[in-house]
Amino acid sequence: MSILFQKIKDNLLAVIPIVIIVMILNFTITPIENHMLFNFFIGSLMIILGLSFFLVGVDIGITPLGSLTGSSIAKKNKLWIILLSGLILGFFISIAEPGLLVLANQIDFVTSGIISSLNILIVVSVGIAIMISVGFLRIIFNLPLYKLLILLYLIIFILSLFTTPEFLAIAFDASGATTGILAVPFILALSVGISKLKKDSKASEKNSFGLIAIASSGAIIAVMILNLFSKSINFSEEIVSNSSENISSVNSFFELIPSILKESILSLLPLLIMLLILQIFSFKLDVRAFRKIIFGFLYSFLGLFLFLAGVNGGFMDVGTFLGEQLSSYDNNFVVIIIGFILGVFTIIAEPAVYVLTHQIEEITSGYVKRKAVLTALSIGVGFAVALSVIRIMIPGIQLWHYLLPGYVISLIMSIFSPKLFVGIAFDAGGVATGPMTATFILAFINGIASGNENANVLIDGFGMIALVALAPIISLQILGFIFKVKSEKRGVKNNE
Amino acid sequence: MNNNMIFEYELVCLIINFGQASKSLKIAKNNGINGGTILLARGTAKNTLLEFLGLNDIRREVVLMIANKDNTDKALKEIEKALNLKKPNHGIAFTIPVSNFLGCGDYDFSLKSEKRSENKNMFNSVFTIVDKGKGELVMEVATQAGATGGTIINARGSGIHETSKIFNMEIEPEKEIVLILSKISETEKIVTEIREKMEIDKPGNGIIFVQDVNKTYGLRDK
Numbered sequence: 001m002s003i004l005f006q007k008i009k010d011n012l013l014a015v016i017p018i019v020i021i022v023m024i025l026n027f028t029i030t031p032i033e034n035h036m037l038f039n040f041f042i043g044s045l046m047i048i049l050g051l052s053f054f055l056v057g058v059d060i061g062i063t064p065l066g067s068l069t070g071s072s073i074a075k076k077n078k079l080w081i082i083l084l085s086g087l088i089l090g091f092f093i094s095i096a097e098p099g100l101l102v103l104a105n106q107i108d109f110v111t112s113g114i115i116s117s118l119n120i121l122i123v124v125s126v127g128i129a130i131m132i133s134v135g136f137l138r139i140i141f142n143l144p145l146y147k148l149l150i151l152l153y154l155i156i157f158i159l160s161l162f163t164t165p166e167f168l169a170i171a172f173d174a175s176g177a178t179t180g181i182l183a184v185p186f187i188l189a190l191s192v193g194i195s196k197l198k199k200d201s202k203a204s205e206k207n208s209f210g211l212i213a214i215a216s217s218g219a220i221i222a223v224m225i226l227n228l229f230s231k232s233i234n235f236s237e238e239i240v241s242n243s244s245e246n247i248s249s250v251n252s253f254f255e256l257i258p259s260i261l262k263e264s265i266l267s268l269l270p271l272l273i274m275l276l277i278l279q280i281f282s283f284k285l286d287v288r289a290f291r292k293i294i295f296g297f298l299y300s301f302l303g304l305f306l307f308l309a310g311v312n313g314g315f316m317d318v319g320t321f322l323g324e325q326l327s328s329y330d331n332n333f334v335v336i337i338i339g340f341i342l343g344v345f346t347i348i349a350e351p352a353v354y355v356l357t358h359q360i361e362e363i364t365s366g367y368v369k370r371k372a373v374l375t376a377l378s379i380g381v382g383f384a385v386a387l388s389v390i391r392i393m394i395p396g397i398q399l400w401h402y403l404l405p406g407y408v409i410s411l412i413m414s415i416f417s418p419k420l421f422v423g424i425a426f427d428a429g430g431v432a433t434g435p436m437t438a439t440f441i442l443a444f445i446n447g448i449a450s451g452n453e454n455a456n457v458l459i460d461g462f463g464m465i466a467l468v469a470l471a472p473i474i475s476l477q478i479l480g481f482i483f484k485v486k487s488e489k490r491g492v493k494n495n496e
Numbered sequence: 497m498n499n500n501m502i503f504e505y506e507l508v509c510l511i512i513n514f515g516q517a518s519k520s521l522k523i524a525k526n527n528g529i530n531g532g533t534i535l536l537a538r539g540t541a542k543n544t545l546l547e548f549l550g551l552n553d554i555r556r557e558v559v560l561m562i563a564n565k566d567n568t569d570k571a572l573k574e575i576e577k578a579l580n581l582k583k584p585n586h587g588i589a590f591t592i593p594v595s596n597f598l599g600c601g602d603y604d605f606s607l608k609s610e611k612r613s614e615n616k617n618m619f620n621s622v623f624t625i626v627d628k629g630k631g632e633l634v635m636e637v638a639t640q641a642g643a644t645g646g647t648i649i650n651a652r653g654s655g656i657h658e659t660s661k662i663f664n665m666e667i668e669p670e671k672e673i674v675l676i677l678s679k680i681s682e683t684e685k686i687v688t689e690i691r692e693k694m695e696i697d698k699p700g701n702g703i704i705f706v707q708d709v710n711k712t713y714g715l716r717d718k
Contacts, residue, residue: 002541003553006514060550201648201672202629295550365536366517366557367652367670486660487669 043314054303061296070193127222209423323447343385380475421480531655631672
């Protein structure tokens with residue numbers, strides 16, 4: 001079976017559960033009107049095809065580029081080159097990230113232009129650039145990931161004491177927004193490329209993961225520092241609620257084409273430029289290999305376009321609609337369960353998740369199977385969505401009531417759990433908050449919030465993304481514990 | 497110890513589509529084979545259009561298993577049936593004779609390899625399969641014993657000591673295969689050294705097997 005057909009089959013299996021759930025809801029408690037249902041089906045088809053093309057493109061285009069870049073940086077063997085390239089790469093990747101652009105515009109809008117979107121773009125990109133460099137250093141000097149993460153989250157915690165609640169939510173959302181659909185495969189391949197040159201195979205394996213987690217903490221810290229320097233800003237509730245309404249107003253596929261086309265080109269462009277420059281000065285690949293990477297970029301572009309169109313045109317409305325209808329449903333318990341189920345199945349269709357699980361399988365030679373990671377991830381995200389629904393229903397619960405204990409637990413776990421899984425888990429946190437979650441689930445949560453009088457639409461939406469980023473960290477570390485126990489040899493004393 | 501017994505052992509090599517290795521290994525274990533090692537690999541489909549589009553990659557898995565001939569015959573028949581190997585594009589299987597095999601607990605063979613010809617260019621390939629992270633130690637020991645080089649291959653696999661499941665999936669811990677080509681005259685020294693330092697004879701510490709190699713290119717004397 002060629003990789004394209006393999007991927008189509010995989011994605012068919014990933015998307016069909018969501019379709020089935022929506023169908024069941026349609027025939028039982030929330031009948032959906034025909035027009036919307038039709039869009040939903042077209043959207044699902046586009047997502048299946050788009051995901052398949054995108055993932056093939058990542059396989060033969062983006063991942064090889066990242067891996068080659070990583071190796072050539074590491075081979076230079078000079079500290080300043082490594083640091084400088086980390087800065088340049090980090091800045092380059094994040095400044096063109098569409099998710100970050102949206103976020104920056106949102107903040108610009110919310111703060112009535114006091115913090116301009118350009119400012120935010122630059123500050124967050126600089127934060128990520130610095131953190132990518134730090135991540136490179138960690139790989140090279142073999143610093144344990146959990147120590148660095150504890151340090152970083154300690155900084156975040158101290159900063160969070162001085163940030164306003166609105167900025168706290170925005171900061172955590174920024175970390176999800178920057179590790180987008182293209183940055184994830186590229187950063188993953190980059191760290192694999194650097195660490196695979198290491199002689200010590202165990203260290204190389206566990207160093208392959210974690211760079212995404214470090215990079216996204218850079219975004220959080222950058223936004224929080226930005227807040228420190230602009231203390232005087234007052235948020236107007238009115239504007240906050242306005243801004244969320246124009247997110248989900250577009251509904252026809254054709255209206256979406258120009259903006260999505262622009263978004264797809266914008267996200268691929270920096271990588272393409274990087275490829276061309278490095279090909280001329282460093283890689284010097286033969287025509288055959290180079291042609292294959294270019295084809296990979298073409299597939300990524302086609303796939304990204306189809307996928308984004310499908311999600312925005314078909315899934316978002318259904319998500320909002322389901323949320324609104326369910327919020328007026330009497331039985332709260334059923335709504336929470338539906339949230340859980342939607343979370344479980346949506347995450348499977350998240351493109352970056354596929355890339356991460358695939359990468360894990362490659363690096364561990366199939367020891368950590370895709371399905372095992374997916375199962376743990378799904379359960380985690382399911383709980384995250386369910387908890388978000390509960391938070392909307394019970395106004396007393398604040399976001400930090402979840403986040404603080406969650407991060408404390410996950411950091412304590414990181415000291416004890418197998419180090420390979422620490423990297424995987426913290427990376428998965430950034431990976432889980434991709435376009436699928438940010439549209440379908442976010443729309444669903446917003447729908448519930450808008451049907452509930454005492455809930456604030458925007459704040460609750462932000463909280464959901466922060467929770468989805470947190471849950472996999474815990475669930476995957478639990479998986480790590482299970483793996484550790486289960487792979488011990490029976491009847492033989494382990495002499496390690 | 498007689499040499500006939502040694503030659504009853506053979507290496508089974510399966511090259512199959514991705515995702516079927518764990519299944520094959522399970523079948524093999526049910527048919528008397530003690531364990532196996534799995535490597536990830538890539539193949540290409542023969543299709544001009546797909547080749548033009550850059551889509552001709554296929555993910556494959558390679559399974560290596562060692563057992564005596566009776567068991568491999570039985571296991572291979574079962575695997576052939578289960579994976580439909582008779583149909584095209586479903587994978588291939590072949591066996592290679594093994595001249596020495598160590599580390600399988602129950603058996604202990606003398607290291608006297610059969611000197612069947614006085615061919616000057618006779619080399620052995622020594623495969624050592626150990627837990628992940630120990631490959632480098634094997635290399636170090638082998639180099640001290642006279643090996644001129646070696647290759648570490650990442651793999652996963654399981655022996656009789658390692659069988660467990662997560663969410664109904666087989667778990668196969670990570671391994672490393674160290675492939676060393678050595679002159680027949682030096683093989684014994686290298687193998688003995690690895691065997692002692694890695695405590696291969698204790699169960700669960702890995703296996704070593706040795707094969708005859710007919711021709712080598714690019715190998716240099718020290």
